[in-house]
Amino acid sequence: MEKKTTTSSDCLVRSADSPQKPPPLPILPIPTSRQLEWQSASMALFLHFGPNTFTDSEWGSGRADPSVFNPTHLDAAQWVGVAKQAGFSCVILTAKHHDGFCLWPSEYTDYSVRSSPWRGGRGDVVAELSSAARDAGIGFGLYLSPWDRHEPSYGRTVEYNEFYMGQMTELLTRYGEIKEVFLDGAKGQGEKDMEYYFESWFSLIRQLQPRAVIFSDAGPDNRWIGNENGTAGSTCWSLFNRSSAKIGGTDPQYLRSGDPVGHDWVPGECDVSIRPGWFWHARQAPKSARTLLDIYYKSIGRNGHLLLNVPPNSSGLISEEDIQVLQEFNELRRSIFDENLAKSALLSASSTRGGMMNNSRFGPENVLKEGIYSYWAPEENQSDWTLHLRFQEKVKFNVLQVQEPIQLGQRVIQFHLETLNNGEGWRQVINGTTVGYQRLLQFPMLETQELRFVVDKSRGDPLISYLGLHVDTFSI
Numbered sequence: 450m451e452k453k454t455t456t457s458s459d460c461l462v463r464s465a466d467s468p469q470k471p472p473p474l475p476i477l478p479i480p481t482s483r484q485l486e487w488q489s490a491s492m493a494l495f496l497h498f499g500p501n502t503f504t505d506s507e508w509g510s511g512r513a514d515p516s517v518f519n520p521t522h523l524d525a526a527q528w529v530g531v532a533k534q535a536g537f538s539c540v541i542l543t544a545k546h547h548d549g550f551c552l553w554p555s556e557y558t559d560y561s562v563r564s565s566p567w568r569g570g571r572g573d574v575v576a577e578l579s580s581a582a583r584d585a586g587i588g589f590g591l592y593l594s595p596w597d598r599h600e601p602s603y604g605r606t607v608e609y610n611e612f613y614m615g616q617m618t619e620l621l622t623r624y625g626e627i628k629e630v631f632l633d634g635a636k637g638q639g640e641k642d643m644e645y646y647f648e649s650w651f652s653l654i655r656q657l658q659p660r661a662v663i664f665s666d667a668g669p670d671n672r673w674i675g676n677e678n679g680t681a682g683s684t685c686w687s688l689f690n691r692s693s694a695k696i697g698g699t700d701p702q703y704l705r706s707g708d709p710v711g712h713d714w715v716p717g718e719c720d721v722s723i724r725p726g727w728f729w730h731a732r733q734a735p736k737s738a739r740t741l742l743d744i745y746y747k748s749i750g751r752n753g754h755l756l757l758n759v760p761p762n763s764s765g766l767i768s769e770e771d772i773q774v775l776q777e778f779n780e781l782r783r784s785i786f787d788e789n790l791a792k793s794a795l796l797s798a799s800s801t802r803g804g805m806m807n808n809s810r811f812g813p814e815n816v817l818k819e820g821i822y823s824y825w826a827p828e829e830n831q832s833d834w835t836l837h838l839r840f841q842e843k844v845k846f847n848v849l850q851v852q853e854p855i856q857l858g859q860r861v862i863q864f865h866l867e868t869l870n871n872g873e874g875w876r877q878v879i880n881g882t883t884v885g886y887q888r889l890l891q892f893p894m895l896e897t898q899e900l901r902f903v904v905d906k907s908r909g910d911p912l913i914s915y916l917g918l919h920v921d922t923f924s925i
Contacts, residue, residue: 469810470803473826476858476909478688478714484670485856487629487662488716488886489821491749493539493590494532495720495758498574500550501728503763508637509548511598515564518550523567523765525577529585531759531767535775536782539588539628541756542578544620546592547635549599553623557615560599579624590629590661591620595645596636604641613645614653621657630654632665633673634697647696666704667694668715674753675704679721679744681751682706684882687859689715709862709908716886719748722758723771729760735770738777739923745782746924750889752859781923790846790918792817794838794900800828802910816916821886824854824914834904834911843898849879849890850917851902859885861913862906866890869899880905884913891924 480488501509503517532540545551551561552574562572575591582589593616602608621627632650636643647665654663662670668691674681686707693703707717721744723735736744741757748755759775762768798805798813805812811826813836827834849866853859865880879892900918904911 473802473829473857473910473912475856476860478712479858480687480714480716480855481670483660483662484714484716486660487671488754488855490538490588490754491887492537492755492757493541493588493629494528494535494537495592495722495756496528496540496542496578497546497722497727497729497758497760498543499546499552499728500548501546502760505730506548507726507728509546509550509598511548511550511560511600513548513550515550515560515562516566518562518565519567520761520763520765523572523574523577523761525574525581526584527766528578528761529581529587531772531775533585533587535779537587537757539590540578540582541590541592541629541631542575543592543594544575545594545597545616547594547596547598547637549594549597551616553619555616555619557612557619558600575620575624583625588628589625590631591627592631593617593620595632595634596640596643598640604643606644609643610646610649614650617650617653618657621654621661627658627661629662629664629671630658632663632696634666636697645696664718666696666699667691668713670715671718671754672715673699673704674717674719674748675699675701677720677722679719679755679757680705680747681717681719681753683751685717685752685885686711686883687714687716687752687855687885689713691715717753718756719744719753720756720758721748722760723774724758724760727758727760729762729768731762735768735774738774738781741774741778742781742924745778746889746891749887752883752885752888785848785919785921785923786850786917788919789817789850790844790920791838791916793844794840797837797839798825798827799833799835799837800831802826802828804828816913819915821852821854821856821914824912826912827910829910831910834907836902836913836916838900838902838916840898843896844918845894845896846918846920847892847894848917848919848921849888849892850915850919851884851888851890851913852886852915853884854912854914855886857912858908859883860908860911861904862908864902864904867901867903868895868897869901875901891921894920
């Protein structure tokens with residue numbers, strides 16, 4: 450949107466007893482309630498677990514004997530406890546991976562926990578994990594692999610789709626509320642041709658679990674970010690055209706960056722494993738906490754949602770070395786983001802929607818309140834969109850945090866931060882594109898007493914719900 454010329458009448462201060470100005474109109478597309486809940490949760494823990502854990506495999510053949518699955522110390526409450534203590538709000542389990550082995554006693558196959566020695570063939574990993582998540586008050590999600598290397602009907606389109614939807618129905622009706630259903634188009638080269646009835650699957654999920662978000666390359670609720678290293682594009686729109694995407698065949702760059710003129714709201718989910726593989730392997734070690742912090746900046750800090758895989762080991766527990774890294778990762782985030790230095794600043798704005806009176810619901814002070822439902826809004830038809838921060842004494846920081854009230858649409862296209870140098874005027878510190886639910890930018894340590902946050906370009910009047918200044922002494 451082009452900026453418009455400011456007139457003196459635009460900036461008139463209105464009396465305190467004037468009627469309140471209503472909120473600005475949303476700029477479409479906007480998120481659904483389930484998408485808003487998912488985005489605000491920020492992080493989920495992925496749990497890849499199954500026969501591959503015991504056969505030292507990543508993509509199982511579907512021919513491993515069920516007897517290999519025997520986690521003698523499996524404790525789903527431990528998995529959930531690790532997730533919750535590290536700040537994750539949901540756990541997602543590979544209920545069935547590509548090998549076709551089911552972690553619940555499915556009625557449609559004997560290739561499941563029912564045929565294993567674990568719990569004497571009477572176990573149900575899905576049930577134990579859903580119960581533990583519910584008890585801990587965190588969300589529960591499922592991955593049901595479309596590719597099945599064991600099932601004989603795979604390759605016969607109608608028959609296999611019936612089989613798959615039968616299994617999906619079991620999972621979505623037996624285990625309480627499901628927060629996310631994770632789907633993909635993964636399939637090895639040279640495998641049988643198979644047409645997946647994705648739209649039928651989506652409709653079934655909507656019918657049985659209407660609050661669940663559905664993940665795939667093409668949404669409908671959240672999209673793959675185009676890589677498995679947890680990195681969103683430095684420009685990342687939640688806007689997307691589902692008609693331009695195909696599950697298993699979408700341009701990775703389009704997935705990373707989204708679409709500034711997209712007609713659909715499909716935010717990015719950034720999946721990555723704490724280890725080199727997705728399943729646990731004794732010879733592999735987890736990434737460091739500082740590496741996870743870097744991933745955090747490039748996923749959540751770029752308007753994404755982080756899905757971190759932490760695979761349980763062959764005893765059925767999350768390994769101690771992984772737990773240690775997650776605890777350190779949590780402490781790093783706390784030490785950086787628990788204090789917002791901007792809260793000590795005197796804030797002002799180039800304009801405020803409804804006039805610059807003290808009781809305006811859209812004043813600049815809103816950017817210091819956590820959450821997206823209070824926000825600064827400028828007056829309409831302005832050419833200057835600026836938040837001014839003045840401190841009583843100099844402050845030092847090297848991280849900028851910005852959030853938009855995405856319930857009204859994603860608006861900011863370009864922005865920058867500038868500081869007032871002694872006698873030398875304003876100098877730009879950092880610039881960025883797209884904000885969305887959350888943007889984090891790092892730069893060399895800055896010491897200043899006066900700052901301006903400036904929106905340079907926006908889809909309509911920009912709205913800012915949070916502005917944070919933080920110190921990170923850990924990143925390289």
